[in-house]
Amino acid sequence: MPKEINLPKIKSPETPREILAADFKSLNGELPICGGWGYTKTDACIIDKNDPSVDPGIPFDGVGIEYIFVEKRIYEEMIIFQSEGNKFSGIRWNLQKQQLIQNENRFFDQLIFEITAFSDHDWEELRIEWEGPQGHTSADFDAEAHETKRQDKMVRLIREFWFDITSFYGQIDTGVVEHTVEDDNLKYDLIDTFFDNISEYQHFLLELKVSKIATSDGKCIASLSKENDYYKYELVWEDGRNIGEHVKIFKANQENCDQFNKGCVEMARRLHIYLVTNDPEEVPCTPPAFPMCQGSCRLN
Numbered sequence: 001m002p003k004e005i006n007l008p009k010i011k012s013p014e015t016p017r018e019i020l021a022a023d024f025k026s027l028n029g030e031l032p033i034c035g036g037w038g039y040t041k042t043d044a045c046i047i048d049k050n051d052p053s054v055d056p057g058i059p060f061d062g063v064g065i066e067y068i069f070v071e072k073r074i075y076e077e078m079i080i081f082q083s084e085g086n087k088f089s090g091i092r093w094n095l096q097k098q099q100l101i102q103n104e105n106r107f108f109d110q111l112i113f114e115i116t117a118f119s120d121h122d123w124e125e126l127r128i129e130w131e132g133p134q135g136h137t138s139a140d141f142d143a144e145a146h147e148t149k150r151q152d153k154m155v156r157l158i159r160e161f162w163f164d165i166t167s168f169y170g171q172i173d174t175g176v177v178e179h180t181v182e183d184d185n186l187k188y189d190l191i192d193t194f195f196d197n198i199s200e201y202q203h204f205l206l207e208l209k210v211s212k213i214a215t216s217d218g219k220c221i222a223s224l225s226k227e228n229d230y231y232k233y234e235l236v237w238e239d240g241r242n243i244g245e246h247v248k249i250f251k252a253n254q255e256n257c258d259q260f261n262k263g264c265v266e267m268a269r270r271l272h273i274y275l276v277t278n279d280p281e282e283v284p285c286t287p288p289a290f291p292m293c294q295g296s297c298r299l300n
Helices: 016-023 062-080 120-131 143-153 198-207 254-277
Strands: 033-035 045-047 088-103 106-119 155-164 210-214 220-227 230-237 242-248
Touching: 016 033, 016 062, 045 062, 062 088, 062 106, 062 155, 088 120, 088 155, 088 254, 106 120, 120 143, 143 198, 198 254, 230 254, 242 254
Parallel strands: 045 155
Antiparallel strands: 033 045, 088 106, 106 155, 210 220, 220 230, 230 242
């Protein structure tokens, strides 16, 4: 089992907007945000649809900005703000819970993520063992022992992310729902991670035609099947409503598995929209959920 750890919260004289723009040039400027780092409702990250940096000619993707902020804050906490020798690699995060909270005339999105990672030292040790001359391509490689070691070295923490989404909550651009509400009377336990490790994917790649997993209550089933020169990923709810997408066959490495699992998160989000609205027209089908997508999203 992963070892639970605690990391200090970011404290900085500069704003999150300034720090993220300086550390991540790929953002091409500043995110349309203000406020704090989002550890609590009090220091929520405020997403501002009316920020001068926003192009009014492009549909505003408030949820997309939330997930960009989540990713970048995790990297700040686990890499950039860590001293040499204390940094982490192989970082993954999975959404555990999301809820909308109204406080008078303001709306907040609370997201809770489980984050797993490895110290740089342990990650390098595992990589050398996996890729070395006696690694996974060797007939003598003990995959079970490697996976046990991997689980022993993995660390885990739970993080909250609070967003003030008042500026765009309930608004729809070009027919695409940007945010959906999960209230106390309508909760869906969906699958948002398919492969927990490379070994699972390699087993599917080499030995299986179809792989399926289900939630503990059996209401949601995710399946990945091989069809000629691509895979078909499908997420099915108990009443038959489902969402699917074709995915290009990908090599067995951590980066590809991480990208695939991120696509699973997005597919779960889109199915959730479908279950809440019961209207296929409200479900965003572009861009593809999977970066290695072979075709467009399909709903039934």
